[in-house]
Amino acid sequence: MTAIDKKTLIEERVNTGLLGQWYPVAKSVEIKTTKPYGAKVLGRKLVLWRDGAGRIRCLEDFCPHRGAPLSYGEVHEGNIGCRYHGVIVDGDGVVQRVPAMPECALEGRKALESFTVTEAQDCVFVYIPSVERPEAPELVLPHELTSPEWTGFLCTSVWETNYRYALDNLADPMHGCYLHSESFTLAFGSKQDLMKLDKTDAGFRVSRVGQVGENFDWTEFEVHDGTMFCFLDIPYPPAAGPGGFMRIVGYVLPVDATTCKVFFWRLRQVEGLARESWRFLYRAQLETNHWNVLEQDRVMLEGMPDDARKREMLYQHDLGVSRIRQVLTRAAKSQIEAELAQDVAAQ
Ligand code: FES
Ligand SMILES: [Fe+2]
Numbered sequence: 001m002t003a004i005d006k007k008t009l010i011e012e013r014v015n016t017g018l019l020g021q022w023y024p025v026a027k028s029v030e031i032k033t034t035k036p037y038g039a040k041v042l043g044r045k046l047v048l049w050r051d052g053a054g055r056i057r058c059l060e061d062f063c064p065h066r067g068a069p070l071s072y073g074e075v076h077e078g079n080i081g082c083r084y085h086g087v088i089v090d091g092d093g094v095v096q097r098v099p100a101m102p103e104c105a106l107e108g109r110k111a112l113e114s115f116t117v118t119e120a121q122d123c124v125f126v127y128i129p130s131v132e133r134p135e136a137p138e139l140v141l142p143h144e145l146t147s148p149e150w151t152g153f154l155c156t157s158v159w160e161t162n163y164r165y166a167l168d169n170l171a172d173p174m175h176g177c178y179l180h181s182e183s184f185t186l187a188f189g190s191k192q193d194l195m196k197l198d199k200t201d202a203g204f205r206v207s208r209v210g211q212v213g214e215n216f217d218w219t220e221f222e223v224h225d226g227t228m229f230c231f232l233d234i235p236y237p238p239a240a241g242p243g244g245f246m247r248i249v250g251y252v253l254p255v256d257a258t259t260c261k262v263f264f265w266r267l268r269q270v271e272g273l274a275r276e277s278w279r280f281l282y283r284a285q286l287e288t289n290h291w292n293v294l295e296q297d298r299v300m301l302e303g304m305p306d307d308a309r310k311r312e313m314l315y316q317h318d319l320g321v322s323r324i325r326q327v328l329t330r331a332a333k334s335q336i337e338a339e340l341a342q343d344v345a346a347q
Contacts, residue, residue, distance in 0.1 A: 017254030020130030
């Protein structure tokens with residue numbers, strides 16, 4: 001293999017999304033015991049459902065008989081039944097029954113890949129294995145999602161753009177005071193600044209030099225074995241009532257090369273009565289405001305051509321954008337090298 005081939009493989013891997021990662025795929029409430037759910041992750045079709053014990057199972061969305069989507073089927077006693085000719089497969093991908101054909105040889109065969117799933121904070125995460133990391137590592141979560149001091153809501157949205165644009169957008173605080181300048185919470189602060197990049201224990205932080213706490217002024221990314229997420233703060237203007245900022249914790253799922261799904265938790269560190277009143281206010285009013293801000297991001301990113309990066313001209317403010325791309329490229333390089341080494345070993 002030439003260096004150019006390897007470079008192409010790395011670029012393709014970055015473009016379609018890293019393997020060896022836990023990805024959020026759906027809200028918990030969307031996965032039911034009654035009806036299968038079809039998801040797409042890194043271009044692969046998956047089916048999820050809950051078995052009799054309420055545990056989420058996940059397989060390739062492909063019937064072992066002739067390839068019909070299992071997600072069009074039904075849940076039968078915790079297993080999944082294909083709508084086309086009734087074949088029943090269990091959560092490990094083993095064919096349990098072929099009802100149309102007594103004593104069919106397919107019964108008992110492990111026919112499909114199954115995926116490790118976990119649930120956290122109203123969200124379902126699926127692990128997509130890699131050669132480097134075939135077994136799922138423990139899912140590291142942001143502390144805001146596990147600490148009782150924080151409360152929040154999960155919001156998801158499908159964007160018709162490559163996931164990298166969504167990550168670039170998160171690593172670019174400077175767009176806040178322009179793209180969102182008309183919004184309720186992001187209309188404040190100066191429109192000129194420099195950016196800086198700092199290394200943190202688990203990743204990096206990109207921030208505006210000249211202001212903190214006025215607008216969307218910084219983002220921090222954490223990169224752990226098998227997971228990557230970011231967080232940022234949106235200050236509340238005085239009109240939003242008592243206190244503090246709203247923290248966003250964000251993940252991006254690469255659905256396929258031209259689609260992604262964003263998962264944002266909007267959180268506040270509030271307890272007691274303030275907690276209940278914030279949750280009420282959020283549902284009554286803030287959710288719509290924040291949805292509008294998110295729509296501004298979606299429309300902008302969807303309007304950008306897929307290959308914009310081939311002719312973009314970055315400047316000082318794009319430190320975070322460059323850094324997140326470097327993180328992806330390094331991880332992709334390491335994955336491709338592990339795959340090539342495995343191929344050589346197998347020959
Ligand atoms: S394709 Fe599923 S049972 Fe035939
Ligand atoms: Fe934005």
